[in-house]
Each structure stands twice: as C-alpha cells, then as structure tokens.
Amino acid sequence: MKNKYSLLLVLGILISFTIRAQGNNDIPDIPGYKTLKCDFHIHTVFSDGKVWPEIRVTEAINEGLDAIAITDHLKYGKLGKYPEVQEKNRNRSYEIALEAASKSELIVIRGAEITQGMPPGHINAIFLTDANIAQKEYMDTFYEARKQGAFIFWNHPHWKSPDKDFKQDGIPEWYDVHSEMLKKKLLMGIEIVNGRSYSKEAHQWCIEKNLTLIANSDIHIPIGMEYDLTLEHRPTTLVFAKEKSENGIKEALMNQRTALWFEDNIIGNETLLTHLFQESIKIIKTEYLENLAVVTISNESGIDYLLENTGEYSFYNKTNFVELNAASQLTLMVKTGQVMDQFHLKWSVKNMLVAPDTYLTAELLCKKSGIITDKKEIK
CATH class of the missing domain: 3.20.20.140 (Metal-dependent hydrolases)
Incomplete structure (x- = not known):
C-alpha cells in the first residue's frame, strides 16, 4: 500500500x-x-x-x-x-x-x-x-x-x-x-x-x-x-x-x-459584472485624425472579452464584433463624423451572462486626448 x-x-x-x-x-x-x-x-x-x-x-x-x-x-x-x-x-x-x-x-x-x-x-x-x-x-x-x-x-x-x-x-x-x-x-x-x-x-x-x-x-x-x-x-x-x-x-x-x-465566459449578477468589466477594460487615449476618432483600448485582465457594438457609431477598421484578448490592447477607429470632446462606446458583452441568455450591457467613456496630424500613422 x-x-x-x-x-x-x-x-x-x-x-x-x-x-x-x-x-x-x-x-x-x-x-x-x-x-x-x-x-x-x-x-x-x-x-x-x-x-x-x-x-x-x-x-x-x-x-x-x-x-x-x-x-x-x-x-x-x-x-x-x-x-x-x-x-x-x-x-x-x-x-x-x-x-x-x-x-x-x-x-x-x-x-x-x-x-x-x-x-x-x-x-x-x-x-x-x-x-x-x-x-x-x-x-x-x-x-x-x-x-x-x-x-x-x-x-x-x-x-x-x-x-x-x-x-x-x-x-x-x-x-x-x-x-x-x-x-x-x-x-x-x-x-x-x-x-x-x-x-x-x-x-x-x-x-x-x-x-x-x-x-x-x-x-x-x-x-x-x-x-x-x-x-x-x-x-x-x-x-x-x-x-x-x-x-x-x-x-x-x-x-x-x-x-x-x-x-471564456463570466457568469454573475449585473452589478458585479459591471464592476469587473470596468476594472478590466480601460481607454488609454482618444486621438482625432481629422474627424475620425482613434481610440486605444487596453484589457488589463486575464479574461478574453467578446464585444458587440450597440452604439450609434460604427468603426473604420472593425465590424461590430470585436474580440479583446486578455492582457492586450487594440485600436478602434470610430466614425464619429466630427471632433467631439467626449463620447461613449456602447457594448453588449457576449461572454458575460447576467442571466441565462442575457448579456451584460456596458459603456466606455472616450475623452479627446490629442490630435493626429500625419495620416500615414493610421493605415
């Protein structure tokens, strides 16, 4: 034995x-x-x-x-x-x-x-x-x-x-x-x-x-x-x-x-998941190339997020579905149509369940932080 x-x-x-x-x-x-x-x-x-x-x-x-x-x-x-x-x-x-x-x-x-x-x-x-x-x-x-x-x-x-x-x-x-x-x-x-x-x-x-x-x-x-x-x-x-x-x-x-x-899913009540999302996802900067907003977003967690854009603005470089992997950054080019001091990105978080078949809705506030003058910087 x-x-x-x-x-x-x-x-x-x-x-x-x-x-x-x-x-x-x-x-x-x-x-x-x-x-x-x-x-x-x-x-x-x-x-x-x-x-x-x-x-x-x-x-x-x-x-x-x-x-x-x-x-x-x-x-x-x-x-x-x-x-x-x-x-x-x-x-x-x-x-x-x-x-x-x-x-x-x-x-x-x-x-x-x-x-x-x-x-x-x-x-x-x-x-x-x-x-x-x-x-x-x-x-x-x-x-x-x-x-x-x-x-x-x-x-x-x-x-x-x-x-x-x-x-x-x-x-x-x-x-x-x-x-x-x-x-x-x-x-x-x-x-x-x-x-x-x-x-x-x-x-x-x-x-x-x-x-x-x-x-x-x-x-x-x-x-x-x-x-x-x-x-x-x-x-x-x-x-x-x-x-x-x-x-x-x-x-x-x-x-x-x-x-x-x-x-790849997080399951919980709306309040807790909202806090978790807000602590995970950060807007690093929001710059403007003429009338196009260039937003850098960071995922500072170990969770992969699958996001569906539900806001009024579409993207220049992405479809309405965006995957933001753990510990990574991505750039979103947002077609606001004009320079704005601030605006919201609105999401349905497709891997955060607040109830069976019900997804968390979340917002990210983007505040203008600078201007991009060289169009070659954005491809």
Missing part, C-alpha cells in the same frame, strides 16, 4: 510541474472587494480521486488559485474506495493539504461531499470544523454541517447518472426536499458549472431563489490531464471578498458575491 501511494504522489508531482498557467490569469479587484479565484469541489485518494492531497495544493498554487476546498465523498456507513488510507478519519485529506499549503498563500478549506442519490443529490458542505458528520439520515447530516456553520450547496443538479431511476437528459429537477432544505436554510448555493458542463436551468433557480452561484472543477484525476493549462483554465468561482481569508470567503459566499469563470 505504501508503494502504491508513493507512486501516485510521484506521478502527481510530475504532472503538476508540467502546468504552465494560461498567459495572464489575473482578475482585477473591484471597488471595495478583493477578487479571489476559488475551486470548492476537489477530490483526492481519500475518496475516489486519483491524487494525494499535496498534489491538489501544488496544482492550485501553480494555477494561481487563492483557495480550494477538499471535498472527499461522505456517506454514512461507507468509508470510500480506500478505507485503509482514511483510517476512519474524514479530516485526513484536509489536514495533509493544509500542511502542504502552510508556506504558501493558498487557503485550504475543510469540506465534504455528502453523497446521496436523487433526490437530493450530491451536496457539498464547506467551512466544516470536523468532517466526521455522516448520520444515518442524510437530513441529519445536513443539520450537523449547519451546526458547524458550514456553507452548503447542491452539486451538479443537471447530472443524474449513475442513479438508475433517472435517465440522463441534462435537465435538473427541483424536488420537495430541496424546498425543505431552502426553507430550513440548509441550501445556500448551487453549482451551476461543474467541470465542462453548465446548467441554464439551475442558473435561473439561483436568481429566483436568491442562491449563490458556484463553479467548480469536481476534479478527480490530475488537473493537467483534464485541462490543457497552456490554453485553458479550470472552472473557477470568483469570490468578491472584503479580505483574503477563510472568513472573508465565507462571508462573500453567504452574501452571494460571486461570479463564475467558465471557459
């Missing part, structure tokens, strides 16, 4: 050191809050994961995450795939990860995935003080988690396999038990993004029921085997916290201050 887990550790280390973060993964802070990149659904060999907890820490640090939650499976009367490793201690994977992160700035959160069939499905409880909470009745398990002050959310409601009573159709279902959990404050959020999947139905539930939006990797294998981290990133919950601490993250989750970074 010792040799088996030594091999897993070595393999995990080798894979983790092949990770190279995708360009600039920085996400700007917004007024009053720090933007923290978090993954609250991670597995290790202490349930059905394939890597040692130390590797999860190494992966997260290499990717520039601020916090992870170790959430190995938890079910009454069942220790998991490797009970001889767990030694009947549900806290062990967290303790190993916490020690591994002790000399870094990574925050490691104690959690568990309360593993039930549908309904109610798999439920994560994080910020536990003791992960040994399994009770014979699953509702009693939720109550025990709540006694510890846990934040509790429903994992991947759109994933129904391997429950034999349900056919996989990708459509989540809300049951009476979920209404009961919501009423009794045992349900605070929903994981609407799990790995490479997104549920628009669950997204709408969060809006209607005032629940926190969550995105996680639910990673079981080494992260570098699931994602090409030179080109992409794991799904991430962006937490807008008053401070970078475990308590700061918990307070933000309790108050629905999150956005989700899923592939």
Whole structure:
C-alpha cells in the first residue's frame, strides 16, 4: 500500500510541474472587494480521486488559485474506495493539504461531499470544523454541517447518472426536499458549472431563489490531464471578498458575491459584472485624425472579452464584433463624423451572462486626448 501511494504522489508531482498557467490569469479587484479565484469541489485518494492531497495544493498554487476546498465523498456507513488510507478519519485529506499549503498563500478549506442519490443529490458542505458528520439520515447530516456553520450547496443538479431511476437528459429537477432544505436554510448555493458542463436551468433557480452561484472543477484525476493549462483554465468561482481569508470567503459566499469563470465566459449578477468589466477594460487615449476618432483600448485582465457594438457609431477598421484578448490592447477607429470632446462606446458583452441568455450591457467613456496630424500613422 505504501508503494502504491508513493507512486501516485510521484506521478502527481510530475504532472503538476508540467502546468504552465494560461498567459495572464489575473482578475482585477473591484471597488471595495478583493477578487479571489476559488475551486470548492476537489477530490483526492481519500475518496475516489486519483491524487494525494499535496498534489491538489501544488496544482492550485501553480494555477494561481487563492483557495480550494477538499471535498472527499461522505456517506454514512461507507468509508470510500480506500478505507485503509482514511483510517476512519474524514479530516485526513484536509489536514495533509493544509500542511502542504502552510508556506504558501493558498487557503485550504475543510469540506465534504455528502453523497446521496436523487433526490437530493450530491451536496457539498464547506467551512466544516470536523468532517466526521455522516448520520444515518442524510437530513441529519445536513443539520450537523449547519451546526458547524458550514456553507452548503447542491452539486451538479443537471447530472443524474449513475442513479438508475433517472435517465440522463441534462435537465435538473427541483424536488420537495430541496424546498425543505431552502426553507430550513440548509441550501445556500448551487453549482451551476461543474467541470465542462453548465446548467441554464439551475442558473435561473439561483436568481429566483436568491442562491449563490458556484463553479467548480469536481476534479478527480490530475488537473493537467483534464485541462490543457497552456490554453485553458479550470472552472473557477470568483469570490468578491472584503479580505483574503477563510472568513472573508465565507462571508462573500453567504452574501452571494460571486461570479463564475467558465471557459471564456463570466457568469454573475449585473452589478458585479459591471464592476469587473470596468476594472478590466480601460481607454488609454482618444486621438482625432481629422474627424475620425482613434481610440486605444487596453484589457488589463486575464479574461478574453467578446464585444458587440450597440452604439450609434460604427468603426473604420472593425465590424461590430470585436474580440479583446486578455492582457492586450487594440485600436478602434470610430466614425464619429466630427471632433467631439467626449463620447461613449456602447457594448453588449457576449461572454458575460447576467442571466441565462442575457448579456451584460456596458459603456466606455472616450475623452479627446490629442490630435493626429500625419495620416500615414493610421493605415
């Protein structure tokens, strides 16, 4: 057994050191809050994961995450795939990860995935003080988690396999038990993004029921085997916290201050996404070549933005669809028709969702900063 887990550790280390973060993964802070990149659904060999907890820490640090939650499976009367490793201690994977992160700035959160069939499905409880909470009745398990002050959310409601009573159709279902959990404050959020999947139905539930939006990797294998981290990133919950601490993250989750970074998309409420866009995109200068405005725009974030021009002015050098890549600049030649002291560029941000199928609308103020006298400077 010792040799088996030594091999897993070595393999995990080798894979983790092949990770190279995708360009600039920085996400700007917004007024009053720090933007923290978090993954609250991670597995290790202490349930059905394939890597040692130390590797999860190494992966997260290499990717520039601020916090992870170790959430190995938890079910009454069942220790998991490797009970001889767990030694009947549900806290062990967290303790190993916490020690591994002790000399870094990574925050490691104690959690568990309360593993039930549908309904109610798999439920994560994080910020536990003791992960040994399994009770014979699953509702009693939720109550025990709540006694510890846990934040509790429903994992991947759109994933129904391997429950034999349900056919996989990708459509989540809300049951009476979920209404009961919501009423009794045992349900605070929903994981609407799990790995490479997104549920628009669950997204709408969060809006209607005032629940926190969550995105996680639910990673079981080494992260570098699931994602090409030179080109992409794991799904991430962006937490807008008053401070970078475990308590700061918990307070933000309790108050629905999150956005989700899923592939090239950002999902969240309009106010938070507006602030994030405004902190990401800056007008560097607006110069005039006779009656043509030449605007230099900078994207100072790690997010690629896809913009549709919805304003009154068209462009000389672009169509109405503009892609502004992470950590880059572009020049827009805006046909204002006259020299103006200032004007607005208006956008529909096609990869910022404020609700299912609803995009953020945003404006950028352009103020005249100079005159271009040589037409040859503009091609």
